[in-house]
Amino acid sequence: MDLLKKTLADIKPLDEKAMDKARERQYKLTKPPGSLGRLEDLSIIIAGIQRQALPEIKNKAIFTFAGDHHVVFEEDIASAPMEITAQQVLNFVSGGGAVNALANHSGARLVLIDMGVATPYDRPDSVKDKRVGKGASNISRGPAMTRLEAVKALEGGIESVLEEIGIGLDIIGVGEMGIGNTTPASAIYALYTGADPEEVTGPGAGIDDETIKRKIEVIRKALDVNKPDKTDPIDVLAKIGGFEIGGMAGAMLAAASKGIPVVVDGFISTAAALLADQLSPEISPYLILSHHSAERGYGHAAGFMKQKPLLDLGLRLGEGTGAALGISLCEAAVRALKEIRTFDQAGVTDVTEL
Ligand SMILES: O=C(O)c1ccc[n+]([C@@H]2O[C@H](COP(=O)([O-])O)[C@@H](O)[C@H]2O)c1
């Protein structure tokens, strides 16, 4: 609990001075002011997060948190066999996953964290062991985990980021792997946004319409049986969350506490962002939503957070794939701010003074 408390206390508002300087510079670069659109805004926000007028994005990492969910197997609403979570972790270790390809594309290293994979597997040392349990319990019959376990999951996520800072960390992406995790994510969406479970529940990795109907009923039951206290995000995580969802929320808090921008991946990562947002009144500007997930209801969460994701490519994979693309855009934004010459430097007539 001490680590969580300290991390929360260390999250400060963005550095307004650094942002003012970055904004001024954007205005003097050889282009019509505002013509790089949201890339300009992004560079200014990253300056505020990193507390430097000329931010730096060299060391990039995607954190992919893995965990399982017994609810979807016990209630017969699973999209795929449970062992896929463990198999995919090993696939990521050997470089064969979609997230590997897109992390490579954006020049980010991949950090894998086992938060509670249920299927036994030979966990290589390169996968961080932050296991809280053997998969989250059935949320339609009781809580996903105890309150103590929820704190442990959050702190496992915090530690995962802190451990990587020594290696270099200018920006992070946060994603997940966990068969069944759209079910708790949808429950969290419904609780916070006030949307009916039907509006925020979709096919996830792939279930048919009949199964979606049952999934919606499972989510209604989870909310009804557990009665999570919205004003207490740890209670929400414990009752209707999951170990990897806690890990992601913790990672977001840790990065923000160290002045590191957080690129949020897709549907499930955004449920973790909702929790982080409830845990810290200061974290919101540190969270950059990478893309509009195609999973039903995503817009409710983005709208609730008053944010517009950077991309809308119809992605619904998770793993950190959208975050990898988002990191590329952040890097592009920062490079533009740093590398475009000013009117003065380039000997171009300053259009802002005409
Ligand atoms: O992030 C997203 O937008 C997203 C949307 C749908 C599914 N997923 C991935 O699919 C898995 C969860 O889907 P499901 O149907 O098993 O709950 C999990 O491994 C996620 O990474 C991810």
Ligand SMILES: Cc1cc2nc[nH]c2cc1C
């Ligand atoms: C193969 C597979 C890969 C995934 N990656 C994220 N969720 C997934 C679900 C499945 C089924």
